[in-house]
Amino acid sequence: MSVWLPSAPCTPGACVERDRAAAAVPRAVLRLTAVAALVLAGIALSPLGGRIPAEWVGRWCRAIVRAIGVRVRVTGAVAPAGGLLLVANHVSWLDIPLLTAVRPARMLAKTEVRQWPVAGPLAARGGALFIERDRIRALPETVARIAGALREGAAVTAFPEGSTWCGRAHGRFHRAVFQAALDAGVPVQPVGLRYRQTDGGPGTSAAFVGEDTLLASLWRVARTRGLVAEVDIRPPIPPGTHPDRRALARAAQPTAAAPAWTHTTLLTDHPVPQRTTRPDLPAEPHRA
Template identity: 45%
Template sequence: MKHPWMPASPCGDGCLTPGARSVAPPRRVLRVAAACGVVLSAFLVLPFLLVPGARNRLVRLVFRGVLRAFGVRLEVHGGDGFVAAEAGRGALVVNNHISWLDIVAINAVRPMRALAKREIADWPVLGRLVARGGSIFLDREALSTLPATIAELAAALRRGSLVNVTPEGTTWCGLASGRFTTATFQAAIDGGVPVRPIALRYRLADGRETTQPAFVGTESLIDSLRRVARLRGLVLEMRVCEEIAPGRAANRRELAALAESAVRTALCHKSLALPSLTSTGLEVARSGA
């Protein structure tokens, strides 16, 4: 049963920006089929990869393959230290939440565990991949389970895991956004690890921001997949912000405010277009900013 503290977004179909160009129907079918093929191939190979480094490389390639299958160009700005950080150093990675593509993009840059809503485990294809990545699932409708979930999250961070959390608690269209809730930041404090904010924005190839990839309202995942599959020239911009060191904030409320401010400031960069470097077939723009 839903409770008054359940995160909610007013975004819906009315938030979807018009004017996006579409690819032909046969190409849409090929995109979905290619994405499913990439993920299913990973299920066959992953059980045989016992070395963590090899598993992470394959997971990164799988998520990059999903982006490429859907025709999404990923541009990453900043965060060289984050991408190359040593294994075994835990961090809480937080981002604004717009689409299921957010999960795909972050893992295409750096594979990590996630704190995900329980419903994601039932999603076709993507749900199984997220679960196999070691996700910690949160039952948002049962507040009584929150303390145990935060304790599990803190333990994972303490053991050196990177864990991705979306503190807005639900998806927004991207032009509008929600406040960062504070509960999960307690896990970073308890675990003694830094917080790494990441800002995400979606635009078209001509530079216009678009809300078409947003997973909002009452639509199903299948509906959202179909809409993304028909988009032409979709670009996902990711700006990796400076990490917030342990001890910088006095409490979880202050820590959440620092992370939210970092993301909002990064999203104020209206033009992130930089020369691109190609990495494993994926367009990645790099900047030290």
């Protein structure tokens, strides 16, 4: 099996809990309508490409997440400027706008995404780097393209687990993409993602796993009440601090011991109390 094709055991039936206090259908429809309007606006502006300020791109991504009813908490460090490999665990399609809000970057995506309606053209115009996951011989060329983008000062976002997990379990970070950061001599920024209910319980309704369809996942998230996305930005790992990609992947693994929460920013209109200690993160699985 290709290193680009790891699998996760998560399925919608086994892993995704239905929200008993779901939002009413009219509210869910309004949320999806707002998301559709924002996506159409993004498509209309996508020909401008790099001429759109990064701050605007981040605001657009935050608006999409808010529109579907998800509150966002961002904690931790600030992503540095310049060439950067941004890596995170993978739970949901929501991960992509969340990470783009943290730092607009070129996404590493499977080739099939190019054929997706709406998302495919948006990804291509956004500078996505597409990988052929079923061709092991294409791996060195892919790593070289990623390293080239990093040397040019671009940020690249990757999900090294290679597959989405539901959030109660997690996958291992695969090493190949970290070789690009070593070759380019750029820092690696680990990010931990998790989804919670406002009562503190795991928010598995956000998971996009197994044979789940995007439409089903969108509807489930739109009908979920009190879903909170927590984005923990870990300190960047400077270049030259780890001898090889195996050690670098292990250091970036999101299930490693996390630093204390030093500050919290809630991307809504409501302030959140500061915290100095952080609860343990429960592990969860994902799909590619």
